Amino acid sequence: MVNTRTPTGAPRNALALLGSLTGAALVGALYSRSQPTVAHSPTKTPVPDFAKANLAARRLNRAAGTLALSVLFDSALEHYRGQFRNRAMYTPLVTAAMALGVSAHGTMDQRQMPHVVRDTVYVLTAIAGLAGTGFHLFNVRRKAGGVSWQNLFYGAPVGAPIAIGLSGLLGYLSERVRETPSGQAPMVWGLPAGRVVGIASGLGMAGTTGEAGLLHFRGGFHDPFMYLPVTMPPVTALVLGRTALGPAGTERRATRWWLRATAILGLSGSAFHAIGVGRDMGGWRNWEQNILNGPPIPAPPAFTGLALAGLAALSLLEDHPDD
């Protein structure tokens, strides 16, 4: 029986090529050297290093920015598709753009103090994420059939606004790490920062997996690669969660690999989606329609953003043993 599931010609070759490249990158991540970490001897409590706290904070800004970038383009596409029927549909564009701006600023900012504008924007962004989730839920419930697969698939995506909320949260955490006084280990809400960031990114990753799972289910998992984002990130989330709750101050090669792998997956996801766009009617020649109707190219890097946050958490944990 002939295979009628997979495409022929250019899309098939592109899928094969991208699949191999992704595989190679994942293997590469296995062998690339991890960040040099201070070797801790169990007897000597290391002096917390504020440059390291600053580095972690900037990494978190980078993670928040990556998420904001993903949300900015994704919500721009989706809300343009929805013709901005409601004024509130501009909100994620504005907040994501601002979050992106302050994240860029924070990523370059070597100072040890939080920045009031950054802090405010991040808090607002987190709130906007929560509000958006409410709006989307309301939209789904209002439709015929209420909370049904039809409306979860095609109504406003309930999980999407959470991504911008996470960007705000990560940014907020970044500011808290950054304000760590000299000689102290970074703490958030009275807890070790590495653990808080680790748990937050792990939960975010689990949520994003849910969103990807819902939409890939809607797409009938018509391509085997569509299983990747629903299988790898949950493992990463678990591994990260275990690390965040486990002993600190030790090197975590496995966790680091899973996080890197997820970061890579987020990027190659965009390329996979681009191939998917090319498989719709008219292919890339008809990009104006297909970019809107095909798989969302900007969405997968949300995983990258969360994985970067996870890596920041990992460094915090490795650098600041708290037990």
Place this chain on the structure above:
Amino acid sequence: MSDDPLITPRAVHGRAPDVFHPGGWVPMKEYPLREPVDFVVIGTGAGGGPLIARLAEYGYSVIGFDAGPYFRPLEDFASDEASQSQLFWTDERLVDGANPLKMGANNSGRAVGGSTVHYAMVSLRFRPEWFRSRTLLGYGTDWPLDWREMWRYYVQAERDLSIAGPVSYPWGPKRPRYPYRAHEINGAAEVLARGAEAMGYKWAETPLATVSAPRGDSPSCVYRGFCRVGCSTNAKQSQLVTYIPRALAAGAEIRDLAMVGRIEVDAAGRACGVHYHRNGAWHFQAARNVIVAGYAIETPRLLLNSATDRFRDGLANSSGLVGRYLMTQSNQAVYGVMDEMVRWNKGPPSLTITEHWNYDDRKDFHGGYCWMAQGPLPVEWSAAMSGSRKLWGARLREKMADYNHQVGLKMVGEMLPHPDNRVSLANEKDRYGLPVARVTYSWHDNDKAMIQHALGEMQRSLELVGAKDIWRQENDTNHLAGTARMGNDRKSSVVNADCRSWDIPNLWICDGSVFPTTGGVNPSLTITAIALRTADRIQMLQQTGQLNF
């Protein structure tokens, strides 16, 4: 040489059109005329398509004949209602009876891929009880097939056609998940949903044979609603883009623009080949088995036209039932106008359905029906308004202005089998010199009672959602079935459960004409499931030495 697929056959010289690429070709095996092939299949539609593919995949030599053209949808189908007529069987047929059927656009396609090239893609399963409607429900006649076995073949058909359906289907026994998720519903479909909810009935997204995500070289549906003009994107999973390419890859040959006029029977009373008209001349193809899959009008016509001295009443007709028990399905509708913009033509026409009255037996007539959301294109709509509502001129123009606010519900209802509803031969001849079909049809009391019930229900549903200017289209019918019914004995049926004729052991009939009853859902998925079963049965019979060829 002309490249008009309506004039010049395309599947020649060892190649057939590549339906996925404009101007493209795929290699095709060709069989010599004189050497008998294992199977000749007449008709390449819902029944013929899967048979050709499965038999070829089992390793048999197979030729599929179709009187119609071999299209490449991407280049041959325009998003233009006027181009639709190229898809239909528009040759002359005589109609009579108390309710003469309107033949053509509504019920018979002619193309490689058969009627599925322009069908509305609604892919439903029978209610299990219908396979034993006489015993369990007290009307019609029992099928020789067991619903549990059919359930398995439905799964296979749904997989092969990548049906996009709801995550869980609210009626009938459990079925596995559809291969693709249901499509986004449009405004008209939502009106059905709200109406059903107001009535306390369940509704669902209609399982459709058009993909909601890419599959192979098919892109996902673009929701422009030209499905019945012939889908120009290949999102529609017609036999033309599913089973036929599989058949070619497995070594089958397709002969397009090849009208079979007569099945030849040898001295031993076995079918030995077919006479067909192609490229302006008659030819003979020898075969070890002949399978007829020309649908409910052309199948009996061919059998009757193939009469010999030995089989004076036509082939496979010792029961006298060939051509009898023709059934159509009632297709009445109720239309109305909403205040808000609906745009009912966006997307496949029947995105939601309620099968409530297929599964609820508290009614004073036999049989069941469902109704679905509607979205006729403008020309079709104006034809309905002028033909059924008798609107003309300024009044028609005025009402057409409501087009984007229009909504409608259309039933598919089970008409009961009657021996007097039938296909016979007329004295008139067609362009090949073959007697044309005379199609006689009358509605009976049960049919009328069901139609009135359905019209009342659909009207109530529209009223409950606030539709205005409501009117009923009372005269429409669509799908066909019957005329070569299957059964358990040779006196009361034409073929057995394996679609093998009682009279001629190597003559098979496998299309919509084998239905003993027609059920209250669109028939194509059941036809395809039967064809898949028949292919498996043939393979089984051959392996156990019960076919002898």
